[in-house]
Amino acid sequence: MDQRFYVLLFIIFLRYALIAGLAFFIFYRLLKSKWAKRKIQQAFPKKNDYLREIGYSLLTVLIFWIVALSTFTPFIKPYTKQYAEIGDYGWGYFTFSIVLMLLIHDGYFYLMHRIMHHPRLFKTLHKVHHMSTNPSPWAALAFQPAEAVVEACVIYVIVFSIPTHRSAVLIWLALMMLYNVYGHLGYELYPKNFQRTWLGKWFNTSVNHNQHHKYFKGNYGLYFLWWDRLFGTIRKDYDEEFDRVKSLAK
Numbered sequence: 001m002d003q004r005f006y007v008l009l010f011i012i013f014l015r016y017a018l019i020a021g022l023a024f025f026i027f028y029r030l031l032k033s034k035w036a037k038r039k040i041q042q043a044f045p046k047k048n049d050y051l052r053e054i055g056y057s058l059l060t061v062l063i064f065w066i067v068a069l070s071t072f073t074p075f076i077k078p079y080t081k082q083y084a085e086i087g088d089y090g091w092g093y094f095t096f097s098i099v100l101m102l103l104i105h106d107g108y109f110y111l112m113h114r115i116m117h118h119p120r121l122f123k124t125l126h127k128v129h130h131m132s133t134n135p136s137p138w139a140a141l142a143f144q145p146a147e148a149v150v151e152a153c154v155i156y157v158i159v160f161s162i163p164t165h166r167s168a169v170l171i172w173l174a175l176m177m178l179y180n181v182y183g184h185l186g187y188e189l190y191p192k193n194f195q196r197t198w199l200g201k202w203f204n205t206s207v208n209h210n211q212h213h214k215y216f217k218g219n220y221g222l223y224f225l226w227w228d229r230l231f232g233t234i235r236k237d238y239d240e241e242f243d244r245v246k247s248l249a250k
Contacts, residue, residue: 057141
C-alpha cells in the first residue's frame with residue numbers, strides 16, 4: 001500500500017488524539033478544580049466511561065480512514081469530483097469548498113441523526129454514543145461501528161457532489177473534530193447570552209449538545225441550529241439551560 005495512505009491514517013488519528021486529548025488535559029485535569037463549578041453537569045464521568053469512549057473512537061478513526069481511502073481507488077475516484085491541483089479552481093474556491101463541506105455535512109448529520117433516533121434503529125446504530133449521558137471530549141467519535149460507517153459516508157456525499165482538493169478535505173475533517181470535541185466538552189465556552197444574539201441563535205453550543213446526551217430527545221444539529229429551529233426540534237428549555245450554565249461562572 002502507498003505510504004501516503006498510512007500518513008492519511010496517522011492524520012485522521014492525530015486529529016482525534018490531539019484535539020480531544022488537549023481539551024481533556026485542559027478542562028479535566030489542569031482546570032478541573034478551578035472550573036469544576038462551571039461544568040454543565042457537575043459530576044465527572046468515570047474512568048470506564050473514558051476508556052469506552054476512547055475505544056469506540058479509535059474504531060471510528062479506522063472506519064473513517066477506510067472510507068476516505070476508498071475514494072482514491074480506481075473503482076471510485078474516476079466518478080468523484082476530486083482534483084489534484086489547487087490552481088485548477090483557485091484559492092478562492094478552495095476556501096469556499098471548506099464552507100460548502102461544513103454546510104453539506106451539517107445537513108447530512110441532522111438527517112442521519114434523527115433517523116438513527118428512530119426506536120427501530122437506535123440500538124443498532126446510536127446506542128453506544130448515548131451511553132455517554134455526561135460526555136467528555138473523548139466521546140466525540142465514540143460510535144458503534146454501524147454508526148461510524150453512516151457518519152463516514154458523508155465523505156462520499158461530498159466528493160461526489162462538489163469539486164474537492166484533498167487538503168481542503170483534511171481541513172474540513174480537522175474543523176469537524178474541533179467542533180465535535182467542543183460539543184462534547186462538558187463546558188460552555190461561548191459568552192453569556194450568546195444563544196440570544198442573532199449569531200448565537202444559529203450556532204450549536206456545548207450546552208445544546210449536552211442536553212441531547214442527557215435527555216436523548218431534541219437538539220440534533222452539529223455545527224448549526226437552523227435545522228433544529230426549522231423543524232421544531234430544539235429543546236424549549238435550551239435558552240434557560242444556557243443561562244443557568246453561564247451563571248455558574250460567577
